[in-house]
Amino acid sequence: MTTVSMYAPQGFVAVPPVAYEVHDWVPRFPEMYSRAEIERQTGTYESTVTPAIAQWSPRLDSETIANVEEAALALREFDLHSLTVFGAADPALAPMSAILLRTESASSSQIENLTTSAKQLALAEIDEGKKHNALTVVGNVRALEAALRLSDKLDTASILAMHTELLSRQEGLEHEAGRFRTELVWIGNRDNAGPRKASFIAPQHLLIPDAIDDIVAFARRPDVPALVQVAVAHAQFETIHPFVDGSGRTGRALAQAMLRNKRLSTHTTVPLSAGLLVDVETYFDALTQYRAGDAGPIVRRFADAARYAAVTGRELVDNLANELEASKHALAGIRSDSAAWKVLPRLVGQPVVNTRYLVGALGLSDMTVVRALDVLSDREILTERTGFTRNRVWEHRGILSVLDAYAARIRRTV
Structure with missing residues (x-):
């Protein structure tokens, strides 16, 4: 049960601090x-021990309560706006969810300095791109898809499934996919000789399974304000740092699973990582303060990120809807049973296509797809980008421009 503290400083949210061994x-x-260097790195070090939070109950002041309630409402309104714009029966709603999920994946990856463009990511999705970062971000897309698919469970197996999808596509780390680390990890010491003088040393690997079980128990509770629960579970997960690589991205995928589980977002993916990305320094600082015993900063950071995601996400949805509407106008006069109309909504979620992708996605014949692409090209909705006579690729430049503008907006505030 949430209570209001009469004694804590404004905005302070007491949480058990980490211990050390x-x-x-x-x-x-x-x-x-x-x-x-061997001499510097030989000796004792202190690794983190995370406290149990399964039974923790937050004591929130009135301002924090109002803050998280307003942010949660903003997320619900964004979710409903997306549904209103496209309608439950509109075939563009699923592609819209796909592109929002991909946008969230790209932002989450960018927090880890993995940057790719909307075009390169779309190319990687149809096996046409060879950019390393884009292929890595596709793994994050699959991890988020798993997070949303498994959001009703919120268990250890689901978390491992997310990580499996994430790392199984990351070259050189496939063998670590879906398994907790069996070695020590640390942050802030560039020399791999050892953890001494690192800014953060994660818990010993034998502590991980019980610590993850504790997070799962906390995440399932129905009596904690949803956004507080998401923020704290995420901060605890990042402190445990359960994987050799991908803990941050998996932790943000877990946040998405919890948003879906708590019904803050049921129809679309909230670009929450975009809201975190605009000020990465305060995000990391909030994680540090959480470990010291104050969950207030990470709760406020998630509330701010939620509002940013809701406002900018609404604009992104509207801009994509406008592009789709303009393309519909460009198809005026084409028979309603033409395959071009079936291809069109797919372009929202996959603005770069080839015949192989469309044949698989729509179940149409090669010839039908080729005719549809010819129509869309003639109407200047799609542009063929290769200039080849075979193995051609088409792109919707308007949709790509919208996605690039959104990414640029985030980068301008970083």
């Missing part, structure tokens, strides 16, 4: 490092 470290491959 002392261990010894000796560089595992001393021949790879200088004698001075």
